[in-house]
Structures are given as C-alpha cells and as structure tokens.
Amino acid sequence: MNDETAQDGPPASRTDAGGPSHAPRALAASMRTPATARRAVRAGSRDSQRSLAAQRAQGPSDRGRGGLWSFRRRLDRDSFPAVAVWVGPSYLILVLIMAFPILWNVIESFFSSSYGNTSFVGVANFRQIFGSGQFYSSFLLTLYWTAGVFIGQFILGLLLALFFNRRLWVSRFIRPLIVIPWALPGIVSSTAWVFLYSQGGLIDQILSPFFKTGPSWLADPALVMPAVIVAGIWKGAPFYFLMLLAGLQSIPPELQEAAKIDGANRWKILVRVELPYIRNIIALTSVLGLIWTANYFDGIYLMTAGGPVNDTTTLPIWIYNTAFSDFNLSEASALSVILLVLVLLAALPFMLRRGENAA
Amino acid sequence: MRTTIRRATVLVGAAALVAAAAACGSSSGGSSTGTTTLSIWSCTGCWGTKFPSVLKQFEKAHPNIKITTREIPFASYDTTLAEAFASGSGPDVVWINTSGDYGLYSSKGYLKNIATSIVGAPDVKPSDFYPNEWSEVVLQQGIFGIPIDTGTRALYWNKTLFKKAGLAPFGSTVTWQQVLTAAQKINALGGGISGFSYAGGEKWSMLYNNIGPLVFEAGGQFLNNSATQAYATSPAVETAVSYWDKLTTYAPKSDITQQNQAVPVDTFAANKTGMYYNGFWDISAMLQANPKLQFGETEMKDVTVDSNTGGWILSVPSAVSSSKLPAIRDLYSYVFAPQREISLTGIMPAVKASTKLDTAIEGPQYQLFWNILKEHAQQPLPLTKNMYQEAIDILNAVEQTELGHSVPSTMASLQQQLSGLTQ
Secondary structure: OHHHHHHHOOHHHHHHHHOOOOHHHHHHHHHHOHHHHHHHHHHHHHHHHHHHHHHHHOOOOOHHHOHHHHHHHHOOOOHHHHHHHHHHHHHHHHHHHHHHHHHHHHHHOOEEEEOOEEEEOOOHHHHHHHHOHHHHHHHHHHHHHHHHHHHHHHHHHHHHHHHHOOOOOOHHHHHHHHHHHHHOOHHHHHHHHHHHHOOOOHHHHHHOOOOOOOOOOOOOOOOHHHHHHHHHHHHHHHHHHHHHHHHHHOOOHHHHHHHHHOOOOHHHHHHHHHHHHOHHHHHHHHHHHHHHHHOOOHHHHHHHOOOOOOOOOOHHHHHHHHHHOOOOHHHHHHHHHHHHHHHHHHHHHHHHHHHHHHO | OHHHHHHHHHHHHHHHHHHHHHHHHOOOOOOOOOOEEEEEEEEOOOOOOOHHHHHHHHHHHOOOEEEEEEEEOHHHHHHHHHHHHHOOOOOOEEEEEHHHHHHHHHHOOOEOOOOOOOOOOOOOOHHHEOHHHHHHHEEOOEEOOEEOEOOOEEEEEEHHHHHHOOOOOOOOEEEHHHHHHHHHHHHOOOOOOEEEOOOOOOHHHHHHHHHHHHHHHOOOOOEOOOOOOEOOOOHHHHHHHHHHHHHHOOOOHHHHOOOOOHHHHHHHHOOOEEEEEEEOOHHHHHHHHOOOOOEEEEEEEOOOOOEOOOOEEEEOEOOOOHHHHHHHHHHHHHHOOHHHHHHHHOOOEOEHHHHHOOOOOOOHHHHHHHHHOOOOEOOOOOOOOOHHHHHHHHHHHHHHHHOOOOHHHHHHHHHHHHHHHHO
C-alpha cells in the first residue's frame, strides 16, 4: 500500500505535509553563532523560495484540492471502505454536533414555531428584528463592549506577558495567580464584581476620600458599560497573557541579540522583531478573543441582566431574553444567525491573514 | 483472507450503526394498553416531602394510572420548560409559577384551558379555594391551572430600626405617606442603613411585587382586562410611579439592577434595611440569618390594599393528549382533597379547608399572610401575546423615572408603546 501511495502522490504533496523542509536547517544555522542569525533567517527564506520553485516546476499538484483529496488518493480502492467505516462515524458525530445545530438554527430562523405549530415565514423574523429600535441599540452596545474588552484584554495581556518574559524569581509564583481570573467560573467572578461595585463595597471604600457617596456603578447608565468592561478585561486578560507569553518565549534570543547589535532599542525590538515574530499567535488569539467577547453572555447577565433600561443589553443578552423570557425561539434563532454573521465578518480579516501566513 | 477481514469490518461497522439507530429510535414509551402513564414536572423542592408517598397511594388506588416524576433545579426550571414547550414535548402535569410564568405560558398557548375538563371535578371546585388564589388563575381566555399554594406578600418593617429612628410601630395597614416618612427617617440614620430595599433586576418580581401592586393600590391598572386600552398616563399609574420613585430614593441605587432577591432579606436581617416587600417564605430565612431579629408586617394602602397573590399552580401543557384528561382529572381530585393538599405543597395551601391542618408556617407572624387571602387579587398584566414586551416596556419606563426622567413624559412615551402593542 505504501509503495502504491508513493507512486500515486507527487513529491510536492509530501513536501506540503512535512512543512518547509529547509526551516530546521535555517534554525540550526542561526544557533551556531548569534552574529549569523539574520543571515540564517535570510538563508531559510531563500531555501523556502527554492523549494517552492521546485514544486512549481513539477507541474500541477493536489495542493489546491485540499487534504481530503490527497488523503483519498493515497488510499487504495480496497482499503477505502474499511477506513470509511472506521473514520466515518467520527466525522458523522462531528457533523451532528457542530454543523447540524448551526444549520438547524438557520432553518429555524425562517420559521415561526409555537408548541407544535410551525409555519414558514420567510424573512419575517429578520424584518421584525431590523425594524425594532432595539437591534441598533444592542448592536452598538455589542460593538462598544467587544471593542472595549478586546482592546483592554490585549493591552493588559501583552503588558503582563512582556513583564513576565524575564528571568524573575518571583515569576514562577505570580504567573499561576494571574491565570486565576480566567479559570474562575463566570458566576463566581461576576458575583465578586457585583460585591465590589455595590454601595459601600471595596471600590466605594477606596474612592471614599474623593466621594461622599460612591457612584452607582451598575445602576448608572453612563457608568454601567465601562464597569462591566473592566470586569470583562479582568476575566479575559490572562488568556492573552498565556498565549502571548508562550509566543514571546518561542522567539530565538539570537534574533533579539542581532537587533540589539544593529542598534535597536527596546521599543524597536518589540515592534520590529518580537510582535512580527508572534503575529500568527496574535492573530489566533485575537480571533478567539473576538469571538468569545462578542458572544459573551454570563458575566454581563449576572451583573446587570442587561439593565438599567437595556443599557447593557448586548446581542447575546437580547437573544437569551427573546428565547427564554419571551419564549420566541424563532426570533432568537434569527438573532443568533445575525450575530454569527457579524462575528464571522469581524473575524474574517484575521482568519484570512492567518491563512495567508500559513500558506 | 484480506477480503474476509474487509467484509467483517464492514459488517461490524454496519451492525454498530444499525444498533445505534435502533437505540435512538426506541422510545421510552407512554402508555401500554389499559394503563395511562402521567409524567409530572416540578422545580426541585417545590413539592412537600410527603407528596411522593401521596402519589404512591394514588397509584395504589388507581392501578391503571402510573406516575413518573421529574424535579428540575429552580435556576434552570424556566429554560427547561421553555425548551420542552417549544418543541412540543414535556410533561402531562406541570408546576407553574404565578408571577409572570403563568400568564406568559398561557399567552403563548403552552397551557391547556382546563375550565371544563378539570374544573368542577371533586375537590377542584372554585368554592374550595381562597378567592384571592382562585381569581389569579381565572383569565379572560380561560382557566389554565389550579392553584396549589399561596404566595401572599406584605411589607416587612424592622422594629429595631424603627425604634432607633423614633418611629411609631405600623399597624396591620399603613398609608403610603407613613411608609415614605419612615423610609426617610431610617435613611437619615446613616452608617449604610437604607430606608427601603428591593431587587429591581428581577423583572417579574419587580412587576408582581412592587410596581404592579402599587398601581392596584392606587386604584388603577396598566392595561384593561381585554388589553385593548392602555392607562399609563392615568392619574392612578402616574401617582404609583411617582410614589415608587420617591420611595426608591431611600434604597441603595444599586437595587435598580439588583437581581439577587436574597440581598434585601439579608440586609433586613442585619438591621441595615428598614423595610422591604415580599412573601411569608422570607421569615424563616431572615430568622435563620438573625434569630434575634425584631420585625413586623403590614399591608400598604392607598385607595385599596389589593395586591397580587403569587404561589404555584398545577397546569396541563396544551400538547397533552385529550385521552389522558380523565386520568389527570382523577389525579387532581385526589391531590386537591383538603387532607392531601397540604402534602402537595408543604407550605401555605390554596385550598381553604387545608388551613386547619398542621403546616410549617402556623404562628402569629403568618396571620397577616392568611388574612390577605380573603382579599382581592389581580394580575398586573392581562393575557396577550405581547405580554412580555408590555412588561419590559413598563419596567424600562419605571427604571427611567428612577434614574431621574420626568414621570409625565416617560409615562406618555410608555402610553404610546403600550397603545402600539394593544392595536
């Protein structure tokens, strides 16, 4: 079987599967002396180009047809049914668990259903949503929340990662503590923040030298969204910290040393060497963070239930209220579809960029 | 050999898939010939400890009826029911909360009108129940459940704080102005003490416990019973909302979004809150928190003392087959018999004759709550398909006035919103 596969599959596809074959050589070269680091990276780059040229010279490959096609070609006709039987159920379960609910949700959004009475209503649910003032208000609040939390988490996570990306004896004790907010269940962290923001709570006590009575953090329309954003940043920043720290620690020290020799200061090393080097990690973390933040529900709901006067009713909270307070599952499905499209649109640039980098 | 292995592999895989499909297809069944199976859903702890044994006795007395039960945690009870109702599945008999859920589920068509099929059965006659309880389940469109227990509410006042503030004790009824004056004086004590407290983030509780009863007491209503006319700009509604705004100035500002109904109870028990409004079930909680707590109860009165009642209701989902109704009728007759009804709930029952039985809440501190049952109950909102939106619009408007918007202009805008929904 292996022989047949070797004859069937062009060498190019094997190179694809194995990744850039010259990259280890470039890294090994860079390890020899710090001074040769830049040269080694350039050499790696030239090797990669040479490899690509060789692939092109060999004619059309399976590259554009995707992994499944290559996989199928590598199988002989006899073994395919057996593989299908063993692997098929896993794929089926994946489809049932992931694709089916999304598809069902999309279908449901075009129907009106109430206790066994289901009727096709076309885009009526969407028209109803777009026709209500609540949509634009919730959409803007979702943007406000997502932008605030996303930017805050990223900056705080990056600062923490840069600070702890050093050999400090205290790091090994503090790093696990930083992760605690992220590991805490939403109900615990939200309840803690409700107590912190409550009248006479810790924040009020800290601010007591400046205010006779502290502001109503969760009841004042001007303060409530910044207040929940702060809680959101606190909860999610450790994820960015972990990912970015892992990325920073993967940077070969020779690159930073080479930049230093070239006269770069700390800021330039950060923006010209370190951040570009971990750009794939930044893109991945950003995509995940963006999706999680835009869809975030429990913390806001537990702290404010969307109030006061809908001032924190983001789209996920509106979806929940529509589905489980108004019991209008069809309209909630339509809202979910809208949120899915909006999140995908927001994440698309990151995903495309990541795809380009991977290619 | 290789072909044999391949065939065996395919056969094993196919057999596994067929077995899985068969397992999915088999249903846990409802009724076999001659036997009717009834499923009952309740929230965890909602039925009395003796209720399971009552069900066993019922099965013994009715050998052709089998009962299955399921208890669902209170926190996820609404969502579980909503999912079951929306998909047309669910139980044959279900515990429903009066505050919000009964109206909402009925308006969505989730509950069966049992005005002719169940009402009138032995021990399920309107005259068997407290008028206040019975009037809560009678809606313009029909009767969608039978009251199990009561949820009467009163204003709790803290005797220790009243004494500190130099206030005279309240009687069995109290005027709005007296409450306002007391709240103001207790608030003036300082040191983190509030005159009043409430859980504004708990929407249905806010409507059914606070602003709704105030509107009744002022002699008004938000919408007429057929939901064809809105009264948001009526003097009674404006008076009630303005009064509420004044009263809540003596409450912590964070109460506007406070969802935890235990907070007013805890602060009251800790002698940090002068007054709050809720049901008799808080008495055990507050005494547990502070066994030395000195408190009293009273009814607020403007034009009347009318209130809503609350409590739980036993309903039949609309998807239940008519063929099961005779069995359900037998079940209702059995469990609503006065000597058994107390086992159904374990607390203050809705059936009049049950009151003589030994309950967990006999005692002088509960007397006012029993008295309230003889009064009139109203639903804050009539039954319409827009009931949820109407409630949200009303509560948003009230929140806006709490945040400083003018009452007349906010009520004018609410009037427009409600009128739009009633058309």
